[in-house]
Amino acid sequence: MPESMVLLQKNNHIARITLNRPDYKNEINLRMGQELDEICRQINQDNDIYVVILTGSGSVFCNGSEPPTAGKKQSRGEAEPAQKYNAGVAVAVIEKPVIAAINGDALGEGLELALACDVRIAAQNARFGLPEIEAGSIPSGGGTQRLPRIVGRGKALEMILTGETIDAAEALENGLVTKIVSAESLMTEVEALAKAMAAKAPVSLRYIKEAINKGLDLTMEQGLRLEADLYFLLHTTGDRTEGIKAFQQKRPPEFKGQ
Numbered sequence: 722m723p724e725s726m727v728l729l730q731k732n733n734h735i736a737r738i739t740l741n742r743p744d745y746k747n748e749i750n751l752r753m754g755q756e757l758d759e760i761c762r763q764i765n766q767d768n769d770i771y772v773v774i775l776t777g778s779g780s781v782f783c784n785g786s787e788p789p790t791a792g793k794k795q796s797r798g799e800a801e802p803a804q805k806y807n808a809g810v811a812v813a814v815i816e817k818p819v820i821a822a823i824n825g826d827a828l829g830e831g832l833e834l835a836l837a838c839d840v841r842i843a844a845q846n847a848r849f850g851l852p853e854i855e856a857g858s859i860p861s862g863g864g865t866q867r868l869p870r871i872v873g874r875g876k877a878l879e880m881i882l883t884g885e886t887i888d889a890a891e892a893l894e895n896g897l898v899t900k901i902v903s904a905e906s907l908m909t910e911v912e913a914l915a916k917a918m919a920a921k922a923p924v925s926l927r928y929i930k931e932a933i934n935k936g937l938d939l940t941m942e943q944g945l946r947l948e949a950d951l952y953f954l955l956h957t958t959g960d961r962t963e964g965i966k967a968f969q970q971k972r973p974p975e976f977k978g979q
Contacts, residue, residue: 726753728778729760734771734919735912736764743779749808749830750787758811765816771923772915773815775838776822776908777831782847785829809862812837816927818918822911823847824904828886833862836871839930841897842911843889844904849897850886870937872897922960922976 728739738760740747749757764770777783812819812834821827821838826848833851835841851860851868859865860881869877872895880887889901902910918926928951936944955961960976 727756735915736770737774740777746781746784747777748784748787761811771919773819781825782823782827783831809833809837830862833864836867842900843898844907847889848886849892852884854884
């Protein structure tokens, strides 16, 4: 049986997804896309998972999509394999907070995967870019939409129109990542952040993510209404009751995601 191209580990309410094609710089092909899609669906259905980490095996996060076989003609209406399973969409629909542990280059669809995460922490040696224009194409996994929302319109246009690659320091300066650390300490830093999040009420974690992500596409009035709706919904949960009791009793809360 062939080794899985995407690995899933779970421990203490934290799931770790690892892209597992190190010999191919974790390039995404059809099978990897299918496996990633299935794992993301499993995570949404698993109430014991509160926080997710996404990383790559080896020294590269993800070098993009596997290029189409040279000389192979596609049938009419047939998309490239990577496009049939949009990896960015699979990650973006995860309802729990997702932290990208960017252990190396995140290029093309690899950067689009990182953009689909909620928080991005990078190793100092990581590089970032959307080089699709070099092949006469455009980003198609959310790059043209998510990148400007994160780094701003001007920087996004510059990166996509030139296909330039930026280093971790510039990515931090432009808000593409929230923190850069040494490659050796990357997973320690990410796991500490994930552990801190997982100690919080899981329903609150999901609602906060929903309020912010959906609110960015709403007017201020609509966003405030969404926030208020989610706030009142939280008052019907067991976790909210537990949070109040724990505060009154001066003890750590024991959230159960209910």
